[in-house]
Amino acid sequence: MNAKRPRVQVRGLTKIFGDEAGAALPLLKAGQSRAEVQKATGAVIGLQDVSFDVDEGEILVVMGLSGSGKSTCLRCINRLIEPTSGSVLVDDTDVTALNERELMEFRRTRFGMVFQQFALFPHRTILRNVEYGLEVQGVAPDLRRDRALTAIETVGLKGWDQHYPSQLSGGMQQRAGLARALALDPDVLLMDEAFSALDPLIRRDMQQELVALQRRLKKTIVFVSHDLDEAIALGGRIVLMKDGRVVQQGTAADFLANPADDYVRRFVEHIDVLGVVTAGDAMRMPAAVKPWQSTAAEALAILIQSGEPVVTVVCHEGRFQGTVDAETLKQAGDTELRLLLSDREACVPGTATLNDAVAKLASGRGEIAVIGPDRELKGVIANADLVAALARRRSETTH
Template identity: 50%
Template sequence: MQQPKIAVKNLTKVFGDPPHLALKLMEEGHDRKEIQQRTGLTLGIADVSFDVAQGEILVVMGLSGCGKSTLIRCLNRLIEPTAGQVLIDGEDITELSNKALLSLRRRKFGMVFQNFALFPHRTILQNTAFGLEICGMGQDEREQRAIQALQLVGLEGWEQAFPSQLSGGMQQRVGLARALAVDPDILLMDEAFSALDPLIRRDMQQELINLQARVKKTIVFITHDLDEALRLGDRIVLMKDGRVVQIGTAEDILSSPASRYVERFVEDVDKTQILTAGGIMRDARVLALPTDGPRTALHKMEKESFYSLFVVQQDGTLEGYVWADDVGRAIEQGDRQIAPHVQRDHQTVAPEEPVSTLIAMLADSRIPVAVVDEAGRLLGTIVKSNVLAALAAGQSDQTTTATTVPALDKTSEDAHES
């Protein structure tokens, strides 16, 4: 397995002295409130563990006071952890000297805060180049790097403006450009869009998604906003009272909440925007080949009480479907193969297609929607009952995640709905 970019292991932060009193109570299973009442110490984060893969956006979220901002500051030791490890590319930064830590921060980390923290008397170019200036880079080189970073965030042409001349969203883009200018491996973003108006905030979220498609940074993003977490995160770490209560994709958390707290957290989410075709599809139980004879195809349909059947090539590439009536006529005509009777007006979607799109597609469809990969191979099928089950129950066992269909060893969902 590839080494994670960030590996957090049993990370704990106690505010106050002596911390060992709180650690002992934590190990005995006492919660934050009990520890504070008994010792006067505050358990900021407790025994937190997770990995972040190269190029992943990991969103850490929870209500105010859950420990998420403490956690992100422990990742680069702006706050000193009390116990545990933070490994960056396999190197435990909790063991580094101050000098080595400062060098690692400059090489590996960029930070974007809720407060734009721009210097009002400096131009946008100078603000963007500030981190490079601190690192001792020459003026020509740092300005060139800053210009490139401003281009990445869509602020080309604003280099000589001052912060007061920019909107809030544009100022936050400068903050992002300043972090990108040093070309860090890791971006730590603490409530970066929380101070923005809702429309500007959504624009910035999309800007980050677009930017990440180009630069492929490893990002840890802190938010208290569930919609923002669901939109941005490849995975989500949900925290409560300093502890991690669940880690997973948006679909994992919506479909299989780990506790009543998580259920309540996500109960008002529009699942049609989050659940995907790949998450609710079913394996194709029965398939046909274009070279199958009509009697063979009809036998497969009768065995499963199907009125229609998807047809695939040997490698699983979807060709179309056939109706039982057409196959019956082929038998009467003496046809040897079903290929001439394959219809190709079926609807296909990619695994990441949201359920909201499927609802309209299935409304008037007599056959399932086919889920296919980039090569057109059939992965699974979706009928109305799949969507209803996923939205009503929200249980992961209502769904089956399928893999690529090699030849005929995968199955087909009933190709009709009565």
């Protein structure tokens, strides 16, 4: 991970609903369970000691079943709900320490929020809806129009600015809601079940677009969802909540490889392993690697000893160049490997999923390279490794 400070730091957030919050907190701190505290005081524990970081430019998904505390958590970040204890830091600012006036200003300039209900004004055009936040900020009409139109274009609604919300489909209205948040150019976007009301196909499109948009705009996004598939589609880290607490945080692949408890194990039981485990997770060190100026005879000796299906060939700087199989080597004597290379494309980045790896393996010669951003060789995956990885996951989730 990078050594950079996270953009958002959530520390020990606790939220107790009800008039008896004051009486409930000491009981909770003394180790009583949520149910015990509720029974004794009538107070509902919405959140209990929730901590996580969100890095700059990351989409962090807060996931959990209904009532697990996701919305409470999101709303405590910008204090739409006042936390009972704990703190939220955005860069250097302790949001929980701001007075009311400072908080309003901070919310307006640093946070954007998108809800499941699009909450557009029905009698305003899309343009005027998207302009709304800028209008409240007192931005001059010309400038706010420009910024609103840019945001409308960003979310793919160009040409719809003079329409009214009722003339747009649900998906388009949600785009308008997103444009309204983006027009303010916030550092941190808080999205609560933003796509949950959309049809499955449109929802999937929106997920992909959000990922693309986020790469381009480098926003920091906290995205609440009860849907594991959605969390996986958004591709980042997941904070999994249950009964107001964090059960585990990490990537979906982490949850699969090292589930914190049975709850997490059950949660990821039906996960599509090929879609979440990355090539980097599944790769191993290759036993037959040769620089490209080596001879075929040298490579053949190593290949036979290794049991690999092909020799992986790298340049003198360690970048993947291609592979050569035993048949080719046997007939090539002292020829240099660089003249025998094939399969320059038999490789995937470490961040690719096993789905991508499978496609490459199917069209290749039984082994592919896993490479870094400059094509440097990181490892390999052979057919057998893939089968072993799948078998491992299967036995983990069925026991």
